[in-house]
Amino acid sequence: MTVDVAANLRAVEARIDRAARRVGREPEEVLLVAVSKAVDVERIRQALAAGVRAVGENRVQEAKAKIAHLGRPVPWHLVGTLQTNKVREAVRLFDLIHSVDRLELARELDRRAQAEGKVIDALVQVNVAGEETKAGFAPDELKPALEAVGALPGLRVLGLMTMPPPVEDPEAARPWFRQLRELRDQAGLTHLSMGMTGEFEVAVEEGATMVRVGTAIFGPRPPRSRQGGEPLSD
Ligand SMILES: *Cc1c(COP(=O)(O)O)cnc(C)c1O
Secondary structure, rough: OOHHHHHHHHHHHHHHHHHHHOOOOOHHHHEEEEEEOOHHHHHHHHHOOOOEEEEEEHHHHHHHHHHHHHHOOOOOEEEOOOHHHHHHHHHOOOOEEEOOHHHHHHHHHHHHHOOOOOEEEEEEEEEOOOOOOOOOHHHHHHHHHHHHHOOOOOOEEEEEEEOOOOOOHHHHHHHHHHHHHHHHHHOOOOEEEEEOOOHHHHHHHHOOOOEOHHHHHHHHOOHHHHHHHOOOOO
């Protein structure tokens, strides 16, 4: 299948622009993270050549292989569930971890970052709808979780991330995005990672500072990585 990555990218950027302007935001406030899981390096190279400013992956080993090919012309973000036994590698590979979804993981990131002599930037994942199958802190667990994570010197928490329940109508995701923004404001944090192919414009209208878009840029993924709509992890 031929996919014009550059044209797709421009179309997504134009949609982000319009969504931002509708609510009086500057488009530059929104970082488009091109989610390239299950996408081959050639297609990622096209996205980089077309000006993508951050790349998102959800599997440590897959990202490692791609980074070996492509280097780091832009930051690499981890957007999927991170297994504790992959933390050491993740700390070396990624510039931002979007998915700090449990205290055990935060502590391991802290430990491994300190061992590397660095501070790893992170977002804390919130399970806004309290879905049983989904990772992240429940909204009412968030305050103590942020206090605990905030005390870890190897981790710098920049904001919150969420994956709301799948919706057919993008408007249906709006309350979840709004809730995440309110939680972010209460916590006094900066970043809001929310919005994927199906609803990133609504997320931008609700204050997203990072949208994670895969399909709209790279085309549909092979079935392997779409099962249940959940991110895969290693
Ligand atoms: C796959 C994935 C995305 C991108 O999904 P699309 O619907 O293809 O845009 C965003 N965030 C996470 C965590 C993902 O796993």
